[in-house]
Amino acid sequence: FVICRDFYIGMFKRDDFLVAQDVLYKEANPFGYTMASYGRLFKCPITFFRVVDRLGMGRGPYTSIVRGGLGKKYINVRIRSTYKLPVSVNIYVGCENKKPRAVTFPKRPEGATTKGIDAAANGSATNETAPEDGTPDSNNGTAPEGPKPDSNNNTDTGDNKDPNDPNDMARIKSFVQTMNHFNDDQTPQMKDPSSYCHTFNTCHECVKSMWFPCGWCHNYGCTESPQTLCPRAETKAEKSNITGEIRACPRAEHDGPLLIPGGVRVNMKIKIYVPDPAIYEQEIICQIKLRNRLTHLKGLILNDIVYCYPIALEPHAVQFGDTDKGTLTLLWGGTQPYSNSIEIIVYNCELLASDCESCRIIPSVYGCGWCDQTAKCVIGDKCPKDMMKWTLNRLTCEHYGKSLLYV
CATH class of the missing domain: 3.30.1680 (ligand-binding face of the semaphorins, domain 2)
Incomplete structure (x- = not known):
């Protein structure tokens, strides 16, 4: 096993292409390590293989290639998580880009059928060729119109032309596709849905x-x-x-960004839409990404609402008026283990206002108010001994002295 958050072998070249881009997820084993396997067959030799950890926790998963790999047309990989963590990785497989063989159409002899089109498209030899002039076929009625000669050289019979000419290849491809063309409103027969x-x-x-x-x-x-x-x-x-x-599709919902005051333990809650009740059987994890740092909290589903374990987030902003922006994502297992991301804003009332008047005009959704005791704009939890005056100062900034005036 090789332990790494980003494991790869081979080199992805410019002319190569990705033949697989998969997500592998397996729930955590609460008593030890989690084992998962990945294996696929391909039609071309593998030149690049990469496993990227999605959790960003611990030292990353252990990766081992059991069979196949570079130069082979198959690969079998075994992945083991670190202790008591799930396996959640992205897998990328690259394949060498081979130049396709040239496909040419000889002239159609009299009495030939259209069966040679499929064989010519697959690069196999055949004595039957496709019609080039649209002559009706005895088996299929009217044959589709064949590839037309190049408008720039109408007298060329094709004997002296480059078989890899992109224009010829495009016309041949279009010609072959017309043999199995379906209208937009017509559903083709699915051999393997x-x-x-x-x-x-x-x-x-x-x-x-x-x-x-x-x-x-x-x-x-x-x-x-x-x-x-x-x-x-x-x-x-x-x-x-x-x-x-x-x-x-299941999704997390919230009206606008989720506002979180900094330095105070808060219980975040997110509404979810769950068409498949299987999600209720999963262990929910709240993943917070703030300043490129991931924090994972245990979650609980009650009546289509996910409650995340309370946490105190400290904003990194130090300049006046600054806030920190991040995302909240739910990890709920299954084939697509991650929900959509909800934007979060971590703020500090002290950085949003410098006096009572500017504190009062902050939108009420932030929960900021002026605390006479500390002479700062704070949320209610930071002004516990003067809550009545804090409440009044959210409405007006008049000086009350020792007696409180209710408005």
Whole structure:
């Protein structure tokens, strides 16, 4: 095992391309280490493999390549977390970019059928060629129109042209695609809906699937049969419907940024929308990212609201009027373990106002008020011995002396 937050082998070159970009997550073992495996087959030799830790906690996961790897068309990796932590990593696999073989179409002899198109597109030899003049075929009726000659050289028969000419390749590709063309409103016959749905890694991509109405299950991801895998889900994914996308995916909700006073223990709460009740069975973790530092707190779900364990956050801002901005994300396991991020603002009332009058005009959502005892703009928890006057000074800044005037 190699312990590292960013483990990689090989070199990703400019002409290479990513053949896999996956997320691997496995819940923590409360009594020890968590083990997870990753394995895939590819159609080209692997030139680059990378594992990036998503938690940012501890020393990172232990990574070991069991089989395959560089130069092979397959890879099998074993990942072990540090003690009592889950496995949550991003995995990237790069593949060498091989130059495609040239595809050329010989002239169509009389009586030939259109079956040679598919063979020519796959680079295999055949004696049957595609029609180039749109002549009706005896088996399929009217054949699609073939690739047209280059407008810049109409007299060229193709014998002296470069077989790798991008213009020719584009026309050939367009010609082959017309053989299996579908209208925008027509759904093609899906030979394997399961493989099609499994190509989507996020809920939003899944529920907008065009050719098949895929559904999202929290524990299984994108599937062609959500009624079977997540029968308790309250909503079903709607095909190609943005409204359906919003209704079908779990998310955290908050009206505007979450305001957190600095230096005071607060119990943050976030409303969530959960179409799949499987989330209620997961252990919720509140992840706070502030100044590139991650803090993880235990969370509790009650009536579609997540309560995070109380914490006191200290703002890093030191200049007048400054605040610190960060994000709050929920970790709830499943195939897509991270929720959407909610913006948080950590502020200090003392940096937002220098006198009573400027403190009074701060919006009430911040909870700031003037404390005569300390002569500072603070929240109520920092002025406990003079709460009545603190409350009054939020409304007006008149000097009350020893007697308090109620307004």
